[in-house]
Amino acid sequence: MPPLPIPEHPPVAWYLILSAILFGLGVAGFLFRRNIITVFMSIELMLNAVNLSFIAFSYQLKQVSGHIFTFFVMVVAAAEAAVGLAIILTIYKNKSTLEVDEINSLNN
Amino acid sequence: MNENAHQLWLIPALPLAGALINGVVGQMRDRAAHAAAHGHGHGHGHSHSHSHSQGHDHGGHDSHAKPDPLVSMVSIGSVLLAFLWVSKTLIALGDLNTAYVERYFTWIASGSLNVGFDLAIDRLSAVMLLVVTGIGTLIHIYATGYMSHEKGYYRFFCYLNLFMFFMLILVLGANYLLLFIGWEGVGLCSYLLIGFYFLKKSAGDAGKKAFIVNRVGDFGFALAMLLIFIHFGSLDFGAVLPKASGVDTGILTAIGLLLLVGACGKSAQVPLYVWLPDAMEGPTPVSALIHAATMVTAGVYMVARSFPIYEGAPMAREAVALIGLATAVMAATIGLAQNDIKKVFAYSTVSQLGFMFLGLGVGAYGAGIYHVVTHAFFKALLFLGAGSVIHALGGEQDIRNMGGLRTKIPWTFATLFIAAFAIAGFPGLSGYYSKHEILLAAHHHAHWMYWVGTITAGITSFYVFRCIFLTFFGEYRGKAHPHESPAVMLIPLILLAGLSIAGGFLGIPHWLEPFFPKMAEGHDAMAGNITTLVGLGGIVLAYLFYVVSPGIPEGIANSLRGLYNLIDNKYYVDEAYDSAIVHPLEHGSRIVLWRGVDAGFIDGIVNGMGGVSRSIGGALRTLQSGNIRSYANWVVLGAVIFLVMLGAAGGAR
Numbered sequence: 001m002p003p004l005p006i007p008e009h010p011p012v013a014w015y016l017i018l019s020a021i022l023f024g025l026g027v028a029g030f031l032f033r034r035n036i037i038t039v040f041m042s043i044e045l046m047l048n049a050v051n052l053s054f055i056a057f058s059y060q061l062k063q064v065s066g067h068i069f070t071f072f073v074m075v076v077a078a079a080e081a082a083v084g085l086a087i088i089l090t091i092y093k094n095k096s097t098l099e100v101d102e103i104n105s106l107n108n
Numbered sequence: 109m110n111e112n113a114h115q116l117w118l119i120p121a122l123p124l125a126g127a128l129i130n131g132v133v134g135q136m137r138d139r140a141a142h143a144a145a146h147g148h149g150h151g152h153g154h155s156h157s158h159s160h161s162q163g164h165d166h167g168g169h170d171s172h173a174k175p176d177p178l179v180s181m182v183s184i185g186s187v188l189l190a191f192l193w194v195s196k197t198l199i200a201l202g203d204l205n206t207a208y209v210e211r212y213f214t215w216i217a218s219g220s221l222n223v224g225f226d227l228a229i230d231r232l233s234a235v236m237l238l239v240v241t242g243i244g245t246l247i248h249i250y251a252t253g254y255m256s257h258e259k260g261y262y263r264f265f266c267y268l269n270l271f272m273f274f275m276l277i278l279v280l281g282a283n284y285l286l287l288f289i290g291w292e293g294v295g296l297c298s299y300l301l302i303g304f305y306f307l308k309k310s311a312g313d314a315g316k317k318a319f320i321v322n323r324v325g326d327f328g329f330a331l332a333m334l335l336i337f338i339h340f341g342s343l344d345f346g347a348v349l350p351k352a353s354g355v356d357t358g359i360l361t362a363i364g365l366l367l368l369v370g371a372c373g374k375s376a377q378v379p380l381y382v383w384l385p386d387a388m389e390g391p392t393p394v395s396a397l398i399h400a401a402t403m404v405t406a407g408v409y410m411v412a413r414s415f416p417i418y419e420g421a422p423m424a425r426e427a428v429a430l431i432g433l434a435t436a437v438m439a440a441t442i443g444l445a446q447n448d449i450k451k452v453f454a455y456s457t458v459s460q461l462g463f464m465f466l467g468l469g470v471g472a473y474g475a476g477i478y479h480v481v482t483h484a485f486f487k488a489l490l491f492l493g494a495g496s497v498i499h500a501l502g503g504e505q506d507i508r509n510m511g512g513l514r515t516k517i518p519w520t521f522a523t524l525f526i527a528a529f530a531i532a533g534f535p536g537l538s539g540y541y542s543k544h545e546i547l548l549a550a551h552h553h554a555h556w557m558y559w560v561g562t563i564t565a566g567i568t569s570f571y572v573f574r575c576i577f578l579t580f581f582g583e584y585r586g587k588a589h590p591h592e593s594p595a596v597m598l599i600p601l602i603l604l605a606g607l608s609i610a611g612g613f614l615g616i617p618h619w620l621e622p623f624f625p626k627m628a629e630g631h632d633a634m635a636g637n638i639t640t641l642v643g644l645g646g647i648v649l650a651y652l653f654y655v656v657s658p659g660i661p662e663g664i665a666n667s668l669r670g671l672y673n674l675i676d677n678k679y680y681v682d683e684a685y686d687s688a689i690v691h692p693l694e695h696g697s698r699i700v701l702w703r704g705v706d707a708g709f710i711d712g713i714v715n716g717m718g719g720v721s722r723s724i725g726g727a728l729r730t731l732q733s734g735n736i737r738s739y740a741n742w743v744v745l746g747a748v749i750f751l752v753m754l755g756a757a758g759g760a761r
Contacts, residue, residue: 030740039736104734 015056022049036091036098040084047077112210114197116227116280119190119237123272126186130269134179134262141176175261180252183265187248187272191241197229198238204231205622207346209282216285223343228282231623235477235616236279236409239484243401244272246600250492251393253596254499264304264391271297275402279409283343284333287410291329291374294403295322301398302390314386321383325373329410332366335359345413352416364417364424367410368431375407377465378435381458382682388450392495395450400457400491401484408464408480412473415624429469429553433560436462438679440567444574445676448505449494452575456531457487459568463546466561472549472627474620479546482538482611486530489604490572493524496597497579500590507575512584517592521580523601528576530608532569533643538611540643544636545617549627551635562639569646574661577654 022045029042051070058066092098201208207230216223229237248268255264271294278290295318303315333343339359340348352360371377376384387399398404411418411428418425439458446452460483467476498505500517514521530537533544543565551558584590592598653660665672674680731742 027744031737031744034737036736039740100736103736106732107734 012056012060016053019049019053019056022046022052034100036088036100036103039100040081040088044077044081047073112212114200114208114210115193116197116210116229117212118193119197119227119241119280120273120276122186122190122193123269123276126182127266127269127273129182130179130262131266134176134182134266137176137178138262141174175252175256179262179265183269184245184248184252186269187241187245190272190276191238191245194237194241198234201229204229204234206230207282209346220341221337221343223283223285225286226282226344227280227286228345229280231620232409232412232477233279235481235620236405237276239481240272240275240279240402243484243488243604244275244397246603247393247397247401247488247492250396250495250597250600251391253594254393254495255391258391260304264301267297267300267304268394268397271301271398271403275406278406282345284336284345284348285343287413288326288329288333291370291406291410292326294398294406295319295326295374298322298387298394298398298403301394302387304390304394308389311389314383314389318383318387321380322373325370325380328366328369328373330370332363332370335363335366339363349414349416352420355420357421360417360421361424364414364421365427367414367417368424368428371407371411371465372431373407374410375404375461375465376435376458377407377431377461378438379681381435381439382685384458385451385454385678388448388454392450392491392498395454396488396491396495399454400487404457404461405464405480405484408461408468408476411465411468412477412624415468415473418468419625425469425471427469429466429550429557432462432465432467432469433557433564434462435459436466436564437560438462440564440571441675442678443571444567445672446571447508449497449507449510449575449579450491450505452507452571453487453490453494456490456568456572457483459564460487460531463543463561463564466550466557467546470546470549470553470557471625472546473624474617474627475542475545475549477620478616479542481614481616482530482542482608485538485604485607485611486527489523489527489601489608490531492597492601492604493520493527496520496593496601497524499593499597501586502588504586504588507578509586510579510584511582511586512580513590514580516584516590519592519598520601523598523605525576525580526605527608528572529647530611531572532647533565533640534647535640536609536612538608540640541612541617544639547639548632548635551632552627558635562635562642565639566642566646569643570650573647573650574654577650581655582658 026042026044026046026049029045030039033039033042051073054066054070054073056066058064058070088098091103095103097103198204207228209226209228212225212227214222215225248265251264251268255261258264274290274293274297276290278287278294281287281290299315299319302318303312305311306315336348337343339355340351342348373380384399384404388395390399418428436459439455439462443452443455443459446455460479464476464479464483467473467479497510497513497517497520500513500520501510504510526537530539533540547558547561547565550561677683733739
């Protein structure tokens with residue numbers, strides 16, 4: 001099996017396609033998974049897919065702002081992970097479940 | 109002579125200052141006095157609000173209240189000073205063949221409307237000024253005695269001085285707007301003073317009635333001012349009146365009739381006279397000053413002031429005469445059956461005002477104003493005398509419970525007797541001259557008006573003397589112990605009695621003659637004699653009926669039951685107004701305005717908006733399922749729609 005012809009400098013489209021695939025997976029997980037932790041991880045996946053496209057563009061356009069955006073997203077994602085996991089823990093303590101469909105106390 | 113040399117502004121400013129001092133300092137002193145009385149523990153803390161309320165007129169009687177000498181001094185002093193200033197100014201101004209005007213500042217300047225704060229004196233306002241301040245001073249002096257036991261002493265004199273201020277503005281104002289300000293101001297003070305005993309419902313109602321009925325008249329006055337401004341471009345007397353002869357008769361008629369509507373309200377003419385008899389709820393000095401001598405003659409003054417307009421509008425003038433005559437007859441006949449001493453004089457006032465309007469309407473403007481003056485003398489005296497009687501009897505106002513007071517309160521009797529002769533037109537007394545001038549002018553104008561007026565004059569002397577005889581002759585029928593009034597009340601009575609006698613010799617017609625257009629000569633001596641005889645006949649008839657054989661009136665009342673009931677019930681005018689205006693208004697307000705417009709329409713809009721919000725909210729609340737995955741679906745759906753729209757718009761650039 002011959003090695004895949006991976007270029008030394010792959011075109012930016014490849015990165016974008018990968019980013020889109022990752023983002024799509026994130027959306028799918030976000031919509032269809034029931035475990036709240038999985039949903040949470042899907043959101044992280046979407047964020048990182050976006051980070052990837054930022055970096056790709058940044059590299060392509062030789063501009064640093066993409067990097068800065070990425071760092072911002074990472075910082076926010078870290079904070080969000082901390083808060084989000086804390087909320088999830090509390091929900092689990094109160095409801096003894098992590099099923100998304102069963103947590104609907106804000107109904108109406 | 110420099111401009112504004114005579115400082116006319118001082119005349120109204122003095123009573124205004126008096127009102128302010130009484131209202132502010134008087135009130136503070138009153139509170140302090142009360143606090144001191146409570147502090148010393150006299151134990152009458154609560155008696156102030158509901159002490160002896162004996163009889164009609166003493167609703168706020170407070171036997172512990174002491175009149176504040178400062179309030180008495182300020183109120184009398186300010187009006188007396190105004191009187192002296194008027195006298196000094198008039199002496200300095202001399203014959204006043206042209207109006208003397210002082211201009212202070214531009215009050216309203218809006219487009220072509222330019223109204224200045226201007227005061228003016230001419231021969232007409234000179235007479236009114238002397239009457240207002242002179243009679244005003246006497247009544248203020250009297251009131252310090254009459255009101256000495258009343259609660260709210262300072263309040264009374266604050267209002268009374270405020271009234272003097274507005275009345276003087278009314279008379280001095282050099283344009284219609286300033287006259288209107290005074291006109292409204294005196295109406296306000298009238299309202300405040302009629303309702304002086306505001307704890308009594310009838311007093312409050314009477315005040316409201318006076319105010320509301322006057323609004324009808326004021327509406328006419330305001331429209332008249334608009335018409336004057338439209339056609340003359342100014343509201344100054346000096347600019348409007350000389351130009352009146354050059355204006356179309358139809359416009360002058362419209363202005364004249366609208367002014368007449370205003371005058372009908374203020375001067376209690378048919379059909380707007382109904383408030384004046386009720387106004388007797390106020391303290392008696394108020395009835396004398398405001399509702400007999402000064403304020404109610406404002407309509408006469410205003411019509412006389414506008415005489416060039418009426419000269420150019422014969423129809424409007426005829427209307428003035430007819431309304432005056434109708435009022436005179438109607439009020440005089442009602443006066444026949446009244447038993448409240450103040451009500452008798454109230455209807456007599458309405459009737460005499462009718463005579464004044466008759467005089468104006470037949471072109472005898474000078475005679476109308478002359479009657480204003482003499483009427484101010486004897487009617488103020490009648491009311492103050494009635495107040496003295498009421499005071500003597502501790503609040504009794506019903507003449508059926510009086511009688512035989514001649515010997516018990518001789519001074520009051522003597523002065524009141526003179527006033528009655530004056531109003532009846534006894535030869536030589538003031539009322540004789542002015543009433544005769546009016547009736548002779550009416551004779552010249554239309555014979556039937558003369559006859560109706562003369563018979564009314566006979567009725568007048570009859571019912572006034574009926575009242576006098578029932579009060580002072582025969583046996584005493586009451587329970588209270590009559591006591592003569594204090595000197596502070598008697599001195600004004602005596603001075604007014606002197607004026608009622610001498611009023612015919614003050615040269616008022618001569619003074620006014622050059623001011624008004626000349627009347628055609630040709631007075632009928634016969635007519636004059638008939639009037640005199642009819643007047644005397646009324647007195648004799650009253651003497652026969654109420655002193656010689658008191659059974660006759662009862663018999664006549666019984667044999668003419670229907671007619672008697674009609675006048676006893678004042679022609680059912682109040683009832684007619686109730687069912688024609690008040691009730692439809694109330695029902696209309698309740699059914700159409702409240703239930704229909706307010707509850708149906710306005711509340712409907714508000715409730716409808718609320719209902720729409722609720723149903724939209726109800727539909728939207730189903731979106732909030734609380735289910736995270738459904739939210740996620742919405743978010744994704746939104747993102748997809750956004751992307752599609754972006755693509756449809758040609759992609760992001």
